Amino acid sequence: MNAPLAFLFLLGAPVVVPQDPVAPPPVTPEQRLQAKLAEPFLRQVDWCMDFDVARQRAAEAGKLVFGYFTTDGY
Amino acid sequence: MAGRKHADLREQKKLINMPSLAFLDAEGEVLVKVPFDQRTVASVLDRGRRAEQYVALRAAVAAGDAKAGAPFLLLQLEEGQLELEAAMERRARVGSIEDAALRAAIDALIVDLRISNELRAVGQEELHTLGKRYYEQLQNGPQPSVQVSRGFYFAILDWAERERNTVAFEAALADLTRVLAITNPGKPWVDRLLERYRETLAGMRR
Numbered sequence: 001m002n003a004p005l006a007f008l009f010l011l012g013a014p015v016v017v018p019q020d021p022v023a024p025p026p027v028t029p030e031q032r033l034q035a036k037l038a039e040p041f042l043r044q045v046d047w048c049m050d051f052d053v054a055r056q057r058a059a060e061a062g063k064l065v066f067g068y069f070t071t072d073g074y
Numbered sequence: 075m076a077g078r079k080h081a082d083l084r085e086q087k088k089l090i091n092m093p094s095l096a097f098l099d100a101e102g103e104v105l106v107k108v109p110f111d112q113r114t115v116a117s118v119l120d121r122g123r124r125a126e127q128y129v130a131l132r133a134a135v136a137a138g139d140a141k142a143g144a145p146f147l148l149l150q151l152e153e154g155q156l157e158l159e160a161a162m163e164r165r166a167r168v169g170s171i172e173d174a175a176l177r178a179a180i181d182a183l184i185v186d187l188r189i190s191n192e193l194r195a196v197g198q199e200e201l202h203t204l205g206k207r208y209y210e211q212l213q214n215g216p217q218p219s220v221q222v223s224r225g226f227y228f229a230i231l232d233w234a235e236r237e238r239n240t241v242a243f244e245a246a247l248a249d250l251t252r253v254l255a256i257t258n259p260g261k262p263w264v265d266r267l268l269e270r271y272r273e274t275l276a277g278m279r280r
Contacts (some may be wrong), residue, residue, distance in 0.1 A: 018111040049101070051080045059100035064125055066118075070091035 092277035105129065106153060124149070143168040144176050151183040158187045182219040191216055193225040201225065205233020209242045213250060220253045227253070231271060240278050247271050 036042065047068075048054040058065045089096060095108035095118065106125040108118055128149055135141035147164050150156050156164065161184050171177035173189050192204055209230045211217075218226055227250040232244035247268070254264045 051083060054146055055098075055100050063100075064105070064129070065098040065100070065102075065121070066122070067096050067098055068093055069087070069089050071092070072086060 095121075097122060099129065104169075128153075144171045144173070146179060148176060148180050148183070149181065151187070152157060156187070158184070158191050161187055179219075181216060185216050185218045186222040189226050191224055193223055193229070201229045202232035202236055204229040205231075205236075205242075209234065209246065220256045224250065231274075235274060235278065238278055240275065243271075243275055243278060247275060 048057065051067075054065050054067075084094060087096070087098075087102075089104070089107065091110045095113065096104050097106045098104050102180050104122050105128045108121045111244035112118075112121070128146075131142050131149060138221075140195075141163075146171075147156075147168055150164075151161060165180065165184055168180075171180065189208075193201070196203055208226055212230060227246050230246035231243060231250070234240075234246060249269075251268055254261075254268070258264050
C-alpha cells in the first residue's frame with residue numbers, strides 16, 4: 001500500500017540553547033520550547049504541533065502520522 | 075508541556091521513552107513504535123513500512139480475510155499491544171496456523187506475556203515460588219522466546235538454590251547463558267552475573 005510517513009507532529013517542549021551564542025539560556029518551559037523549535041533538525045520539515053490537526057491532515061491525505069513525543073526537560 | 079493542548083498525550087498513548095517516536099493512524103491509535111535503540115533513518119523507514127503493513131493487515135482482518143489473522147496477531151504481540159487475556163482470546167479465534175514458524179513465534183510471545191504477568195504479580199522476593207513450575211516448563215515446554223524477561227531464569231535459579239537442586243540450577247544456568255549470548259553479547263555485566271551463578275552452583279555442590 002502507498003500510505004507512507006505522512007504528517008509529522010511534535011508535541012511538548014524541550015531543552016537546548018538557541019543558536020545565538022550571546023542569547024541567555026532558556027529558562028521557562030515556553031522559552032525551552034521555542035529554543036527546541038529553532039534547532040535545525042526540527043526546521044527541516046514542516047512539523048505540525050497540533051495533534052488534532054495532524055490527524056485531520058492524515059485522514060484527508062490517507063497517510064499515517066509520524067509522531068515525536070517529548071516533554072519539558074528532554 | 076503543562077497547560078498546553080494535549081499535554082498528557084504521551085501518557086495517554088503509553089509512550090514511555092523520552093522522546094518517543096511512533097507511527098499512528100488518523101484516529102490517533104499508536105500502530106508501531108520506534109524502539110529507543112533503533113533511531114536511525116533506515117530503522118525509522120523500516121518501522122514506517124511496518125506501520126503500513128499493520129494498516130493493511132488490520133483492514134484485511136476487518137474484511138474477513140482469515141489468512142491475515144495470524145500475521146496481524148503476531149504484529150500486535152510484537153508491538154506489545156495485547157494483554158494476556160486478549161491475546162489468548164485472539165489466538166483461539168485464529169485457530170490452527172499452517173506456517174510453523176509463524177505459529178511458533180505467536181505462541182512463544184503469548185508464553186512470554188504470561189510469564190511477564192506472573193513475574194510482575196509475585197515480585198522479586200517471591201520469585202522462587204514460580205521456580206518449580208518454570209523448571210518444568212524449561213524441560214517440557216512451551217519454551218519462552220529469547221526476549222523473555224530474565225526473571226524466568228532467575229525464578230528457577232532462586233528456587234533451585236533454596237532446594238539445593240543442582241541439576242535444575244545447572245540447567246537453568248546453561249539456558250540463561252545461551253539466551254544472554256544472543257540478547258546481550260559481549261556485555262561485561264553478563265560475565266559478572268554468570269560468574270556469580272557459577273560460584274553459587276559450586277557452593278551448592280560442596
